[in-house]
Amino acid sequence: MKRRLQEIAEAVGARLVGDGSVKVSSVASVVSSGEGDLVFVEDERYLASALASSAAAVIAGEIASPASSLASGKPLLICSHPKLAFARAARFLRSDSGSKESEVRESALVRPSARLGARVMVEERAVISEEVEIGDGSKVGAGCVIGPSVKVGKDCEIYPNVTIYAGAILGDRVIVHAGAVLGSDGFGYVRDSASGRYEKFPQVGRLVIEDDVEIGANSTIDRGALDETRIGRGTKIDNLVHIGHNCRIGENVVIAAQAGLSGSIVIENNVVLGGQVGIGEHARIEEGVMVGGQGGILPNKVLRGKDGVFWGTPARPLREYLKQLAALAKLGKR
Amino acid sequence: MKRRLQEIAEAVGARLVGDGSVKVSSVASVVSSGEGDLVFVEDERYLASALASSAAAVIAGEIASPASSLASGKPLLICSHPKLAFARAARFLRSDSGSKESEVRESALVRPSARLGARVMVEERAVISEEVEIGDGSKVGAGCVIGPSVKVGKDCEIYPNVTIYAGAILGDRVIVHAGAVLGSDGFGYVRDSASGRYEKFPQVGRLVIEDDVEIGANSTIDRGALDETRIGRGTKIDNLVHIGHNCRIGENVVIAAQAGLSGSIVIENNVVLGGQVGIGEHARIEEGVMVGGQGGILPNKVLRGKDGVFWGTPARPLREYLKQLAALAKLGKR
């Protein structure tokens, strides 16, 4: 919806220079911006082109002088972290008045024992099973299948064709992208040495996803075997990520696309895992560790927070990895 | 359902110590156990806490003495492989009397030419196409799309939002988790050197999945190009695994999450592939080989069974890999 710049400045904590009554309705990049768009620049070099663009206003760092606004006639929102302010402005522009009503599309199928909060949207063909609870303001996309006794918190957004197995619990403001599967059976078997066959180990635990988590398209998170799998508050998970049973992921963890965690892994707060990282069972990644893309961590391994950045398979502290790489390159030239 | 311990002891082949009339209804871990739960311990160190838990009974190894049962007042099921017995007990507790009736939910769509066996469950919004056959006791989850002429055996469980392409054949007791795609077109093209464009090679073969296979969430298995892709009896496949056209996977093979097999690969019986393993076309992995996580196998390569465990990219026998890793680490320290 349209907002006055003055409102946005207040919402994101920026200093307004210029006409605060100008209205913007959306965000854009400088190159694609048009009337009514808000853009941002982090680098002084791009300020001039932002001011010359068709955008209605510019968010910029302290680099931007009020004089430049005057010269261009374009209002500025000045702040210390323009990209963060831009992200918040985008969220502010997306937010609505909150007065919308609940809507269950005619083709959706909601069991009578399910409890839907206020302002809940259930799109076409979604299936809401027995005893499900959906919190206020949440949206369930078309074709989703929400299994029995699942609990979804407030203001969640579940995109189409997501499957949530029975008993999973999602906090507030959780975003789940299309095709993701939450709470599926873990990969656990016991081999019968007599027959050579695998007997399925029971996978009857639960999955708990805390507030403000975002989960990418077609990612899969298994529930606990007997106990729980847990994804901590504020953690962000990209597309096609796999998280096995009994994993405990901390808060504000970032997991890039196609990373895979086998079972019973502990990831502490603020860890960053690059794309295609693979972690063996029972490993522990301490707070603040960053693992570079395609890094591999052996089962039972502990990556210490003091070592910071890890790289390679098996993952080594970056310094060590680079030395070995250099030595190998030298060796290959002999 | 509730079962007496005496019945369970007989079902799993354990020796009962204590009151066989005690009833249990579910399995749990020692820490989360409550009334009516059955737990297990493999390690003598945890026996005391299991006996002190709220569980109704404990499965334990020969380590457990009848005296400990007497002292705690908790019945024991003693056997040589407690984890296996526990897995079987869990299955026994899940099994029902077999008297249930077929149920096709009103919103499911079953073509008149499809043939459903006895005690078949078709959940909400599932689509069962022309000439499909579903065997006795099988369940098709909500939102599944079962293509024309697909055959599903007995007692299969297909979770929601699975897609099975035309003509695929599933054996008995096959479990397919949510979002999996079975029988899709393989990745085959012929390049026209004149135009530089790729012409699609026909992908019209079939996919055969034998009995007792389990397939993880969002995994994809392509059908044969002209002939068949086959997954052998008892093989277990984790989430987000890719299996290309014309692969022939043996029996009791274990494939961990995100492993990827390109086309025309042969995997013999009892092979174990770690997570994120990648295998090039026409490779052959002999019986009993184990490939560690992230291992990479080149096209046309044969991994010999006598070499046992392989690791790294390109995959080498473990001993060799470890030596090279040690040498590299040493070199990096110079």
Added chain:
Amino acid sequence: MKRRLQEIAEAVGARLVGDGSVKVSSVASVVSSGEGDLVFVEDERYLASALASSAAAVIAGEIASPASSLASGKPLLICSHPKLAFARAARFLRSDSGSKESEVRESALVRPSARLGARVMVEERAVISEEVEIGDGSKVGAGCVIGPSVKVGKDCEIYPNVTIYAGAILGDRVIVHAGAVLGSDGFGYVRDSASGRYEKFPQVGRLVIEDDVEIGANSTIDRGALDETRIGRGTKIDNLVHIGHNCRIGENVVIAAQAGLSGSIVIENNVVLGGQVGIGEHARIEEGVMVGGQGGILPNKVLRGKDGVFWGTPARPLREYLKQLAALAKLGKR
């Protein structure tokens, strides 16, 4: 449908030897061929078995002499690139007369503002949202969810349970396999250093997929953050591939299964990426480069076309990689 060999010879540009009035209806491999099948051989060694098979006719290279046709009584289609001719013949046999009518299955849900072209097929339970455009001859599979304002070109085939987010644009003859997710939010956040929390960066750009692209099962392609993600004409993408926001993929690029591209990557025309290749953000892969399976490319890296084939992590020219591998193997034997 059934076609006379004479027609096929003309359609694929082959020289007919033998009875052109023979009819074929399908393609097969030599081993599985039956009555009415067309087979091909590339290698002289297999010509005899092809001629002795139950197939109705054989496509072969210039190796095949008219005499062999006479001796076997089986017609031959002779051409310089038999596999390409076979692929084209398969396409020709699949093509129909083009006279079919539009069909929207009763259980599909098409919003009144959507515009469907001629001969469009919308299968069971598919959801076609507001302002969607579907071109002539395109098919939308069962359970698909096509978001608002999506444009799909002519003669596209979208398999079941695909999700396309709002605003994505697909060209003509695009094939999308089951479970794929197109146009999902990219993985972009801004960290608030004060709270340690991640703020979602707006993901409001679009996704453009050009003509003749094929996308594998359960693959995910994110839309641009503010601008666009683009997949060039004729590019072929295998299963479980991830392509991040703002990537620009050229024409006739081949991306094998489980490869992953993070954001803002440029892939020039005619590049080939092996399975499980991983590429860091802002990298550029020049025209004609081939990256071997599991290769890893660091962020911001440029792979030069003159270096041809790359391998390993970090990806090196193949020659270099092989030398290093040999040196390491030698070192490990000391």
